[in-house]
Structure formats: C-alpha cells, structure tokens
Amino acid sequence: MTNEAQWQHITAQLPLWLAKSRSEAQHGRPASYIPELAHAPADALGAVILSADGRKLEAGDSSYVFTLQSISKVFTLLLALMDQGEERVFRKVGMEPTGDDFNSMLKLELVEPGIPFNPLINAGAITVTSLIAGQTPTERTSRVLAFFRELTGDPALTYNETVYASEKATAHRNRSLAYFLKDNDVLDADVEETLDVYFKHCSIEADCSHLARLALVLALNGKDPHTGRELVPRRYVQIAKSFMITCGMYNASGEFAIQVGLPAKSGVAGGILALVPGRYGIGVVGPALNDKGNSVAGVHLLRTMSEAMDWSIF
Structure with missing residues (x-):
C-alpha cells in the first residue's frame, strides 16, 4: 500500500476504529490517587495523527x-x-525495566548501587528532574516549559495549577522516594525544590494535537516537522525511544511491544503518545485506566490501528 493509499485508508477507518475502542472504557476508571484526576470523563476517547508531510487526522474527543x-x-x-x-x-x-510498579521503591534498597532502574519510573524521573539546569525551581520550570513550547509549537502551553496543587498535597509516596534518593546520595539537589519542578512538569496541560506533535518530533529523530531544524540531538532521541519500548507503558511495556510494537509513553491522566518511525506522530487520550495505569480504550485503539496498518517495528 502506498503512503497515499495508507493515509486514505486511515482517514476512512479512524472514526470506526475509535467508536469500537470507546466501548472498552467501561473496563477501566480514571485515576483517583491524584484526587483532581478522578473528575475526568471515563468514556472520553480522542486521537490525532500527524504525518511527516504535514497532514492531520482527528477523531473523537x-x-x-x-x-x-x-x-x-x-x-x-x-x-x-x-x-x-x-x-x-x-x-x-539505570537503563533497565524494573518489573515493579512505577512508584515502587523496593529495588532502590535491595539492588546495588541503589539508583533508579530507569528514567521513566517515578524515582528515575525525580532524579532526572534534579539534573535539569537552572539556579532555582522557577528557572528550571521555565526551561522545561520553554522546551515543551518549542517542541509542540505552542507558546501558550503551561501547567494546570489545580492538578499541580492536588499532586503536591497528596504525593506522599513520591516524597518518600525523593528523600530515600537523597539519603542514598543519588539526589544531590534539594528534595522539595526538585519535587516542585517534577509536579509542575507532570501537570502540563495538553490535548491530542500536542501529543501527536511531540511524537512526530521523535518520529523524525528530533527534527522540527516544518523546518527540518534539529530540536533534539538524534542520539538522545534514540535513547528516549528505546526507553519508551522497554519501559514506556509501565508494567505492560512488554505486552504492548508484542501487541502494538510502537515506541509509546502513557500517563495516568489517560494520554498515550506513540509514533511510527519516520512517518507518524500519534496522540491518544482515554481517561479510564486499566490496573497497570494505561488507558484501556487508548491501548485498544493503538493495537487496532497497528494491526490494521502493519505498523509494528518488530
């Protein structure tokens, strides 16, 4: 199937695929451990696909x-x-999957040298946040926002103050992880300042178009889809995509790799960013989650699309 024929097929089928996947949302529910996320509409499902040549498809919410x-x-x-x-x-x-929950601290104590196994579990992401350059939390947050604004092409992108406050007030496990990392000499920066930046970047607001644009930058190995300018060095994008395959879907990453076969990253608000290397950036949202923390309907939709279009990289 030529690229044009494939695009036409996706255009015709995406609304049908999405309608079928939406019914899967009944098997999950929105996250509640961050109280503000529990208000999300459980039956919502939306998707955006951006192509490398600048075309866009939208469906659902x-x-x-x-x-x-x-x-x-x-x-x-x-x-x-x-x-x-x-x-x-x-x-x-580290660079390895854990096999544990994303907010577990088990292996920090049991496995030497006591560093987080990878950057996509909470302990690893908190550590990574501490390595972002800046003299103050405000400066580091500003740099994170500027980076997201550049990658999405949206200068108005910002974080949700209500979700940030909800996370900060209830993040007892993350605070425990951070202090454990501090005690292990993994976290050099101030704990509360690091967590403040972490909560804010987790609270950045987006829609499926933002996700698809972020994914397309990764699909194009770090280049701006419109200008071709390098936004991120190719080597670092390669590292990120490798982690997305091995760790991006929490403890369902292996299953997702087998069933969908695309680099992807999920979030507990229901978003999933996925990419078809060199071709498409995909953004999906469905707030109803399964027991692994991934969007039930979103995973079903991505699996449906990947199987229909033979997108698996394996």
Missing part, C-alpha cells in the same frame, strides 16, 4: 484537555541529556 503526567518524563529526560550528557545522567539512573 481530540480536543479534550488533560495533563501529561508521566508522558512528560520522556522530554525531561531529553532536556537533562542535553544539559548534562549521557555519562552524568546514567551515573544517576
């Missing part, structure tokens, strides 16, 4: 606004790599 949550971790990793380089970043975090 694609304009629904949500917070990035763990999806932001991919991009704070990229920013930390750009600020510090590989050697310094990977002295502080």
Whole structure:
C-alpha cells in the first residue's frame, strides 16, 4: 500500500476504529490517587495523527484537555541529556525495566548501587528532574516549559495549577522516594525544590494535537516537522525511544511491544503518545485506566490501528 493509499485508508477507518475502542472504557476508571484526576470523563476517547508531510487526522474527543503526567518524563529526560550528557545522567539512573510498579521503591534498597532502574519510573524521573539546569525551581520550570513550547509549537502551553496543587498535597509516596534518593546520595539537589519542578512538569496541560506533535518530533529523530531544524540531538532521541519500548507503558511495556510494537509513553491522566518511525506522530487520550495505569480504550485503539496498518517495528 502506498503512503497515499495508507493515509486514505486511515482517514476512512479512524472514526470506526475509535467508536469500537470507546466501548472498552467501561473496563477501566480514571485515576483517583491524584484526587483532581478522578473528575475526568471515563468514556472520553480522542486521537490525532500527524504525518511527516504535514497532514492531520482527528477523531473523537481530540480536543479534550488533560495533563501529561508521566508522558512528560520522556522530554525531561531529553532536556537533562542535553544539559548534562549521557555519562552524568546514567551515573544517576539505570537503563533497565524494573518489573515493579512505577512508584515502587523496593529495588532502590535491595539492588546495588541503589539508583533508579530507569528514567521513566517515578524515582528515575525525580532524579532526572534534579539534573535539569537552572539556579532555582522557577528557572528550571521555565526551561522545561520553554522546551515543551518549542517542541509542540505552542507558546501558550503551561501547567494546570489545580492538578499541580492536588499532586503536591497528596504525593506522599513520591516524597518518600525523593528523600530515600537523597539519603542514598543519588539526589544531590534539594528534595522539595526538585519535587516542585517534577509536579509542575507532570501537570502540563495538553490535548491530542500536542501529543501527536511531540511524537512526530521523535518520529523524525528530533527534527522540527516544518523546518527540518534539529530540536533534539538524534542520539538522545534514540535513547528516549528505546526507553519508551522497554519501559514506556509501565508494567505492560512488554505486552504492548508484542501487541502494538510502537515506541509509546502513557500517563495516568489517560494520554498515550506513540509514533511510527519516520512517518507518524500519534496522540491518544482515554481517561479510564486499566490496573497497570494505561488507558484501556487508548491501548485498544493503538493495537487496532497497528494491526490494521502493519505498523509494528518488530
């Protein structure tokens, strides 16, 4: 199937695929451990696909606004790599899946040298956040926002104050992780200042178009889809996409790799960013989550699309 024929097929089928996947939302429910996220509409499902040649498809609740949550971790990793380089970043975090929950501290105590296994679990992402350059939390947050604004092409992108406050008030596990990292000499920066930046980048508001644009930058190995200018070094994008395959979908990353076969990153607000290398950036949102923390309907939709279009990279 030619690229044009494939695009026409996706155009015709996406609304049908989405309608079928929406019914899967009944098998999940919105996250509640961050109280503000529990208010999300459980049956919402939206998708946006951006092509490398500038075309766009939308379906369902694609304009629904949500917070990035763990999806932001991919991009704070990229920013930390750009600020510090590989050697310094990977002295502080590892490169392996954990097999544990994303907010577990179990292996920090049991496995030497006591660093987080990877940058996409909470302990790893908090550590990565501490490596972003800046003299103050305000400066670091400003740099994170500026990076997201550049990658999305949206100068108005910002974080949701209500979700940020909700996370900050209830983040007892994350606070425990951060202090444990501090005690292990993994976290060099101030704990509360680091957490403030972390909560804010997890609370950045986006819609499916933002996710698709972020994904397309990764699909194009760090280049701006419109100008071709390098926004992120190719090597660092390669690292990020490798983590997305191995760790991007929490403890369902292996299953997702087998069933969908695309680099992806989910967040507990229901968003999933996925990409078809060199071709498409995909943004999906469905707030009803399964027991692994991934959007039930979103995963179903991505699996349906990947199987129909033979997108698996494997």
